[in-house]
Amino acid sequence: MIRGVVLAGGSGSRLAPLTRTVNKHLLPVGRQPMIYYPVQALVSAGVTDILVVTGVEHIGDIVSQLRSGEEHGCRFTYRVQERPLGIADALSLAEDFARGEPVVVVLGDNIFDAPLAPHLAAFTASGAAAQVHLHRVAAPQRFGCARFEGRRLVEIIEKPTDPPSDLAVTGIYIFDAQVYGFITALTPSQRGELEISDINNRYLAQGGLRHAELTGYWTDAGTHASLQRANRLVAE
Secondary structure: OOEEEEEOOOOOHHHOOOOOOOOHHHOEEOOEEOOHHHHHHHHHOOOOEEEEEEEHHHHHHHHHHHOOOHHHOOEEEEEEEOOOOOHHHHHHHHHHHHOOOOEEEEEOOEEEOOOOHHHHHHHHHHOOOEEEEEEEOOOHHHOEEEEEEOOEEEEEEEOOOOOOOOEEEEEEEEEOOOHHHHHHOOOOOOOOOOOHHHHHHHHHHOOOEEEEEOOOOEEEOOOHHHHHHHHHHHHO
């Protein structure tokens, strides 16, 4: 059984001053808090055991907003990330929750309308160890960017100055239980974080990573511009 993980930590510094006292994932997108969208995407795909990871300073607000999960049709478990050391570090907190099963991970600021169920089914049928989800974007240098040789994904480059494609790695991943060992072996990047792109490249190196391209719209909502875009997409 695939379990869900929503990552809602980080300082939200790019959205200051909105995030001075509020976790960015609780900011409104349309008529509901941002974090509701990844939760609803997981529940719609049949994923009802969901771990939410957030920082020390915001855990109370996140729990107060999401509660047990009953109103969303799911069951929430919560973990606290002591320091904002990156996506991979936050994901390491899911090991006990996952109980050796794969996890589908969604960053809490991802707003999209593609259904996840077909991608989960494709992952299960493929026998792959991990799966990343790509989307064409106007500014791939803001994200992990996919490099291809022909149709073969050969590398994911984190925030490249010269992007090799317009296909960004979205904040939607599926990993098997190997991921926690990979995280343990990571060293911090120049940003002082454990990078999720390093995890994906480790899976690539062993031939276990597949990719899928999302249909419909997708955006993050981690900057003022992308938050405005998220609100516009939801409204339309």
